[in-house]
Amino acid sequence: MIGRLITIYQLPVTKLQNKVKYIAAFSKYKIIAVSKTTFQAIQFMLISVSSFAVMNILVKYLEAIPPFELTFFRAFGSFVIGTILILKKGIPILGNQRKLLTARGLVGVTAMVTFFWAIKLLPFASAVSLRYLAPIFAAILAIYFLKERITPLQWGCFIMAFLGVLILKGFDLRISIFGLGVILFSASLSGVVYVLIRKIGQRDHSLVIVNYFMFIAMMVGLIFSIFNWVTPQPHELLILLSLGIFGFAGQIFMTKAYQIAAIGTVAPFKYLESVFALLVGWVWFGEQYSLIALLGIALILGGMFLNIMVKNN
Secondary structure (H helix, E strand, O other): OHHHHHHHHHOOHHHHHHHHHHHHHHHHHHHHHHHHHHHHHHHHHHHHHHHHHHHHHHHHHOOOOOHHHHHHHHHHHHHHHHHHHHHHHOOOOOOOOHHHHHHHHHHHHHHHHHHHHHHHHOOHHHHHHHHOOHHHHHHHHHHHHOOOOOOHHHHHHHHHHHHHHHHHHHHOOOOOHHHHHHHHHHHHHHHHHHHHHHHHHHHOOHHHHHHHHHHHHHHHHHHHHHHHOOOOOHHHHHHHHHHHHHHHHHHHHHHHHHHHOOHHHHHHHHHHHHHHHHHHHHHOOOOOOOHHHHHHHHHHHHHHHHHHHHHHO
């Protein structure tokens, strides 16, 4: 290394300038390559957020359908689409890391069922906002399982978000202790899912990861809804079947985002869904929020947005 530095120092001025330009260009190329990967992951996450937002609105609309039945229809459509694509592309359908894939499926279906349940127990925007505390749980778990680091500033962002939760719970009387417990449990499990997806990495195709999840969710939803089945009306059946389409798009793009970028960078973008939920809850479902409740939601979203900035810096 020292010899190379001496060689560069002894070069004529013109050759030295060319050498420096080459080094700078190479460094610049590396930076651009990393930025493109991160930007692509953010694009994937934004598509995922939009798809999940539509799906959650439809779930809220179908209040007469039990959570396990919703889970079955949500998973059924996605499983059919995923299986067709896997067979068409010639991808091994059973994957390479079957224990991790199964664990991701079991944890994911529990998070899904409890979230659908929470939507029925809480105001729409509050349920969506509280669920997206998941990146905090994911970041904490990533310390031990992925060896990722959390800076003091990030801890400050997390505390800010939790302060928002306390304000939202304390001043919105529609939020019960039980409902809050259900949604926080769902959020913590979603955090585990993020870590499992990151652990799986690119050693398994994103379609296989999603398909494992959908198969397990479909089976669990069907088994537990047999004795509590509500026959949907024709228009409700069409909406139920569309859950799988929107859910598949959201799931596949979220999985691809987590496979190519750090959790702390892309996960907080899911908080944009809270903004959609707030507007839809107000316009469509007639939900009203006090300024204090809005402050709580703003602190949750603000804390996670600042976490993005800190992580990037």
